Amino acid sequence: MKKLLKPGIHWLLVFIPIALSLKFGHASAPLIFFSAALSIIPIARMISTSTENLATYTGDAIGGLLNATFGNFPELIIAIVALRAGLYDMVLASLAGAILGNLLLAMGLSFLVGGIRFHNQDYNPASIRVYSSMMMIAVLSLTVPSAFHRFLGSETATSEENALNIWLSVVLLIAYTLYLVFMLNTHKDFFKSHEIAEEEHEDHWSLQRAVMSLVIASVLAAFMSEILVGAAEETGEVLGMSSLFIGVIFLAIVGGAAESISAVLMGYKNKMDLSIGIALGSSIQIALFIAPTLVLLSLFVGPHQMNLSFSRALIGTLFLAVILAAMISGDGRSNWYKGVQLVLVYLIIALMFYFVPA
Numbered sequence: 001m002k003k004l005l006k007p008g009i010h011w012l013l014v015f016i017p018i019a020l021s022l023k024f025g026h027a028s029a030p031l032i033f034f035s036a037a038l039s040i041i042p043i044a045r046m047i048s049t050s051t052e053n054l055a056t057y058t059g060d061a062i063g064g065l066l067n068a069t070f071g072n073f074p075e076l077i078i079a080i081v082a083l084r085a086g087l088y089d090m091v092l093a094s095l096a097g098a099i100l101g102n103l104l105l106a107m108g109l110s111f112l113v114g115g116i117r118f119h120n121q122d123y124n125p126a127s128i129r130v131y132s133s134m135m136m137i138a139v140l141s142l143t144v145p146s147a148f149h150r151f152l153g154s155e156t157a158t159s160e161e162n163a164l165n166i167w168l169s170v171v172l173l174i175a176y177t178l179y180l181v182f183m184l185n186t187h188k189d190f191f192k193s194h195e196i197a198e199e200e201h202e203d204h205w206s207l208q209r210a211v212m213s214l215v216i217a218s219v220l221a222a223f224m225s226e227i228l229v230g231a232a233e234e235t236g237e238v239l240g241m242s243s244l245f246i247g248v249i250f251l252a253i254v255g256g257a258a259e260s261i262s263a264v265l266m267g268y269k270n271k272m273d274l275s276i277g278i279a280l281g282s283s284i285q286i287a288l289f290i291a292p293t294l295v296l297l298s299l300f301v302g303p304h305q306m307n308l309s310f311s312r313a314l315i316g317t318l319f320l321a322v323i324l325a326a327m328i329s330g331d332g333r334s335n336w337y338k339g340v341q342l343v344l345v346y347l348i349i350a351l352m353f354y355f356v357p358a
Contacts, residue, residue: 015039016224023227029234036228037254043224044074044257046217052262053205054214065184065281070214072098072282072290074221075255079294081229082251086303090232093247095291096314098256099283100248100349103135103325106260107279108342110267114275115336123272125332131280132326134179138287139318141172142308149309157307165307169292176288228254244311245353256282272334280325313356317349 019035051066075098082091114121145165149157205213228251236246253260259282266275291308298306310318324345328338 010042010045012038012042016220019224019227023231028238029231030238033228033231033235033250036224036231037250039224040074040221040228040254041257043217043220044254045261046213047073047221048259048262050205050210050214050217053210054207056204057207065180065277069285070218072256072259072285073218074225074257075252075286076290076293077222077225078229078251078255079290080297080301081226082232083294083298083302083306085229087229087233087243088298088302088306090229090243090247090251091294091306092308092310093244093314094251094255095286095294096310096318097248097252098286099318100321100346101252101256101260102263102279102283102286103321104342104346104349105253106256106263106282107276107325107329108339108346109260110263110272110275110279110339111334112336112339112343113264114267114270114272115334115339117268118270119335121267121270121272121334123276123332123334125330127273128276128280128326128329128332130182131276131284132322132330134284135280135287135322135325137175138172138284139315139322141168141175142287142291142310142318143315144168145308146310146312146315149307150312157305157309161307162305165295165305168308169295172288172292176285179284179288225255241354242356244313244356248314248353249350267334276329313353317352321345321349 015035015038019032019039022032022035047070051070054066075094079091079094082088082094111121145161145168148161148164232246232251233243235241236243259278263275263279266272266278295306295308298304325342328341
């Protein structure tokens with residue numbers, strides 16, 4: 001399967017020159033958008049492969065963190081470009097969509113692919129409890145500024161709302177730092193794998209090659225993300241899609257392609273602890289690190305401060321996704337049908353956002 005996936009994904013690099021030629025040829029926005037989106041998928045895979053090889057020098061716990069961190073890099077670049085353009089609703093939608101994609105789509109596909117190959121797969125339930133509690137705290141923290149904004153009932157943010165979001169962002173960044181200390185230092189045993197993964201006989205990259213590939217892929221991701229976001233708003237108008245749907249589904253899937261592909265491949269290799277660590281760890285990182293970082297960055301790169309005022313639909317689906325993911329994965333054993341359940345819920349949510357009026 002891996003041999004089949006790699007050529008297909010790398011072949012999509014041809015869409016880099018296609019997207020560039022369409023942009024400079026002033027083609028229609030949807031053609032530019034989807035070409036740039038397809039080009040980012042193999043770039044995200046390059047980031048994932050580089051961090052996977054770096055993980056051989058650092059161990060599983062740090063390896064999962066590296067996969068989540070650099071896997072979220074395209075998502076961060078896309079969000080910063082949209083932030084600079086003042087597309088705040090699209091930024092918030094892409095953040096929520098990335099969390100939904102990791103919790104439901106990525107983890108669901110990893111359960112499905114791994115379950116078809118191995119029937120049942122076991123992993124450390126202690127780590128799931130930590131991830132689930134952190135995700136619930138993260139979603140609750142995102143609810144506070146959203147509820148505060150609706151309570152005030154004002155279209156424009158007040159000074160009190162801006163101050164709340166800044167201080168909340170600082171608190172979330174502190175919480176994420178403490179989470180890293182807990183995971184990498186004081187309680188590493190919570191995140192140890194209880195299963196021996198299938199042996200592989202592959203040559204690992206040298207440290208220099210892995211780092212160089214990571215740098216090149218990150219530069220390409222930044223460049224193509226700017227083209228993608230530039231065409232996103234007009235694409236929604238042409239296709240009759242809301243910016244909410246574009247952000248929640250398209251931008252989130254493209255930006256999260258790296259960790260999603262990594263999670264599925266780790267599930268296929270029976271490395272379920274690493275697979276879940278990538279999917280859930282990435283979601284925690286988006287909520288506790290990327291979201292507050294974007295609020296602080298908006299003070300310098302955006303037209304005005306961005307606040308974490310998510311819509312009721314986004315907050316509601318985030319709560320449902322966290323609860324469902326915790327229920328399905330909490331027993332420490334996965335199978336293909338659990339994967340089907342998660343993917344089905346993701347498709348239902350996607351349909352709901354598709355029919356939201358533009």
